Amino acid sequence: MNKVTTFAMPILSVLIIAACGGTVVETVDDTTTSITDDDVQAVDTSKFELGTSSSITEVSCTLSNGESSTCYSITINGFPSDRTELGPFCPTTTTTEAVDAGKWFDDGVLYDLTGEFISKLDIFYGDSNWQLYDENTKEVKITDTQTACEAAARPDVSAEYNNYCVQCDISYYSDTDGEGISSTYLIPVTPVQRSSAGSVDRSSIGVAFNGVVLDAAAPTEDILSAYTIAAFDDCVGHVNPTAGYHYHGANHGEGTCPGVDFEEDGHGGAFGYALDGYAIHTMLDENGDEESDLDTCRGHTDDERGYHYHSAGAGENLFIGCFTGETAR
Numbered sequence: 351m352n353k354v355t356t357f358a359m360p361i362l363s364v365l366i367i368a369a370c371g372g373t374v375v376e377t378v379d380d381t382t383t384s385i386t387d388d389d390v391q392a393v394d395t396s397k398f399e400l401g402t403s404s405s406i407t408e409v410s411c412t413l414s415n416g417e418s419s420t421c422y423s424i425t426i427n428g429f430p431s432d433r434t435e436l437g438p439f440c441p442t443t444t445t446t447e448a449v450d451a452g453k454w455f456d457d458g459v460l461y462d463l464t465g466e467f468i469s470k471l472d473i474f475y476g477d478s479n480w481q482l483y484d485e486n487t488k489e490v491k492i493t494d495t496q497t498a499c500e501a502a503a504r505p506d507v508s509a510e511y512n513n514y515c516v517q518c519d520i521s522y523y524s525d526t527d528g529e530g531i532s533s534t535y536l537i538p539v540t541p542v543q544r545s546s547a548g549s550v551d552r553s554s555i556g557v558a559f560n561g562v563v564l565d566a567a568a569p570t571e572d573i574l575s576a577y578t579i580a581a582f583d584d585c586v587g588h589v590n591p592t593a594g595y596h597y598h599g600a601n602h603g604e605g606t607c608p609g610v611d612f613e614e615d616g617h618g619g620a621f622g623y624a625l626d627g628y629a630i631h632t633m634l635d636e637n638g639d640e641e642s643d644l645d646t647c648r649g650h651t652d653d654e655r656g657y658h659y660h661s662a663g664a665g666e667n668l669f670i671g672c673f674t675g676e677t678a679r
């Protein structure tokens with residue numbers, strides 16, 4: 351096959367693609383792989399196993415470079431089709447153990463959000479203002495009503511919810527099937543390479559085969575500056591009022607979220623598609639090794655799979671480094 355993988359020199363660019371509504375994807379300063387037509391595989395919608403009230407249709411779309419194209423319009427309700435319940439998220443007391451609580455991440459590391467972790471946040475962050483639990487009862491302060499979660503799960507956290515462990519129950523946002531919030535994402539049927547890599551800073555990243563959005567990075571600075579922890583479950587997902595349940599990481603190191611199997615040749619399995627139409631595979635292969643030739647977007651090419659991404663670590667607050675392909679406007 352005509353495989354030509356070259357690496358362009360980093361190009362500093364401040365070009366901002368003009369917005370026509372929808373997602374704005376900025377060009378980033380990046381080293382990207384050059385992808386030939388042979389390296390491009392069309393999206394295989396049979397890999398999706400979506401829950402009820404979800405659908406995939408083919409629609410006309412405009413890509414971020416202005417080209418007309420055909421996209422899959424994927425409507426999901428956000429509840430993972432491979433699970434029956436979400437959570438646990440926040441620990442209830444300062445003695446709650448890992449099995450009964452979720453996760454938090456910081457500086458690339460995924461931590462068990464145990465009661466002990468909550469009780470030592472002042473030490474962890476070197477700031478004595480952290481106090482997420484009641485000194486007397488040892489109960490963790492949790493946003494346990496819809497009003498509380500909505501006041502706390504936004505960038506400008508209400509002052510009264512400073513020093514809370516934030517969690518929102520999916521039942522607040524359930525549709526008639528009781529599963530969450532309906533969202534629609536466009537993915538090009540066949541990926542089109544961008545002239546220069548696209549930023550993932552302000553965009554959802556993709557859709558997992560189980561019907562959960564791979565979301566943009568969690569705004570941890572805003573969260574921490576309000577002395578809140580927006581607790582994840584063990585799958586690095588949580589619920590907010592706008593997206594419903596969504597992922598901020600793929601936890602394949604110790605768990606299997608989103609669900610995935612290794613491929614026959616031992617290569618990391620795909621668990622979803624990025625919004626540019628390239629598949630996202632697990633970070634590690636069957637032997638626990640990471641691919642050594644990933645580009646800045648965390649993608650590479652092989653004969654079997656064409657160009658595809660490998661997810662970042664579960665605590666990195668990202669899935670891929672940038673978009674190699676055009677996304678839909």
Ligand SMILES: [Zn+2]
Nearest residue numbers: 568588590598
């Ligand atoms: Zn989130």
Ligand SMILES: [Zn+2]
Nearest residue numbers: 631641650660
């Ligand atoms: Zn690979």
